[in-house]
Amino acid sequence: MELDKFVKEVLEPLDLKSGTRRKQMFKKGNGYNEPKGSYSALYGYTNIGYLSPTKSRVKISDRVFETSLKTQRPDLQEKFQELVDKFCPEPFEVSMVQINCNWQSPKHKDGGNQDESWIIGLGDYEGGELIIDYDMPQEFDIKNKFLKFNGAKYFHYTNPWKGNRYSLVFFKHKLFSTNNVNDK
16 A cells, blocks of 8 residues: 555545544644644544443443544554554554644643654645654654654654645553453
């Protein structure tokens, strides 16, 4: 699967919305609500099982639930894994993916992440570099290439861009070890 084909066949058809936490993060970090047509949605697992009086999530184990997107679109697991296996320089088993569409990431750390994450930028856009605050802020062009970084240890955010930009962040959450997720 080529990257443009992945965008057209997998990402563009998704009709997603940001969760409450991501909306709050965006507004706090940027000072305004996220723009229409942008989102940051989680694929994988969460510790939040209750959504509303009429909605709940699939329970995997004690305190571990599937995200609604994983339950509704289990086919994405294979598509994400194919992307990683073909294009990542160090393939790994996909467990969690933060899917961002035209989402201007404010400066933040990923408090729940375990170890390092991988990120890739996809789509037809210019700019949008990932900024990671090591000793000094450093820009990384992630368009069509994977980059490994520790988002829990270092602040990071996104430069502005023009066009349609997706980023996928692959990570492991410290609350959801492989053993917890696989203990069905």
